[in-house]
Amino acid sequence: MTLYTQSESNNRKTWILIAGFLVFIISLGWFFSYVFDNPLILYFAVIFSILMNVFSYWYSDKIVLAMTRAQLIEKKDNPELYRLVENLCITAGLPLPKIYIIQEAQPNAFATGRDKNHAVIAVTVGLLEKLEKSELEGVIAHELSHIGNKDILLSTIVVILVGIVAMLSDLFLRMSFWGGGMNRNRENRGNLGLILMILGIVAAILAPIAAMLIQLAISRKREFLADADGALLTRYPEGLARALEKISVDSHSLTVANNSTAHLFIASPFRGKQAVSWFTKLFMTHPPIEERVKMLRGIKI
Secondary structure, three states, rough: OHHHHHHHHHHHHHHHHHHHHHHHHHHHHHHHHHHHHOOHHHHHHHHHHHHHHHHHHHHHHHHHHHOOEEOOOOOHHHHHHHHHHHHHHHHOOOOOEEEEEEEEOOEEEEEOOOOOHOOOEEHHHHHHHHHHHHHHHHHHHHHHHHHHHHHHHHHHHHHHHHHHHHHHHHHHHHHHHHHHHHHHHHHHOHHHHHHHHHHHHHHHHHHHHHHHHHHHHHHHHHHHHHHHHHHHHHOOHHHHHHHHHHHHHHHOOOOOOOOHHHHHHOOOOOOOOOOOOOHHHHHHOOOOOOHHHHHHOOOOO
C-alpha cells in the first residue's frame, strides 16, 4: 500500500463512519419520536445540542490551552523550533500557527483551533529535549496534517452528534420516569406500548455508549490519516515512526492531561501497562503505537 492509497483509505473510512453516525442518530430520533408520538423531540434535541456546542467550537482552543497550562512563545524564544514549523508550513501551504510550550517532561504534542487561520500547535519541553530533528519534524508534520485535514472541524461535528445522542437519551429517560406520555401511549397501544417502553429504555441507556465508541473510532482513523499525511509532508516516514516509539516508552506522566483532552495529543498521555485486547481497543483514543509504526514503515513514497 502506498502513502497516497493509505490516506485515501483512512479518509474514506472516516466519512463512512460519519455517515453511519448520522443514520444512527436519525434512527434513534425517529424511534423515540414514534414511542412518544411526538416528532418535536428530535428537532428540539438537535437545536439545543448545536447551541450548546457552538460555544465549545469557538472557544475550545482557549479552554484546552488553559487546561494544559501551555505558554505562548515567540520566535526569539526558540528560533530553531520556529524555523522548523515555518519550513513545514511553507511545504504544506499552511499559515504559520501559534506555537505554545507545555512545561512537562513527557514528550508529546497536540494541535487545536477551529481552522487553519486560527490554529495552534503545542509541544512539551520533553519533546524538544528528547527527539532528534528528523523525529521532531515528523511530529510537527503530523500536527500540521491535523490542521490541513480540518480534523478540528470534524471533531467538533462529531462532538455535536454525540451531544444529540446524549440529549435524546436523557430526554427519553426523563419522560419515561415522569410517566405522562409513555403511560398514555402504553394505554393506547396495549402490549405494544409496554414493549416499546422497554426497548426505548434499553436504547436510551446503550445509545450514548454506542455514540462514544463511534467517536473514538473516528478519532483513531484520523490519527492514522495524520500519520500518513505527516510522512508525506516530510518525505521521511521513519522520522515519525522513531518519534512515536520514543514517546511510547517514555515513563513520565503528563500531569496536565485528562480524559477530555487525551484524544488531542499525538499519543496517549496516560502511562502504565496498557492492554491491547479487541475490547480494550474499542475504548482507546489512539491506535496502538505498534500499528501506527508498522503502517509508517510499510508505506512507500
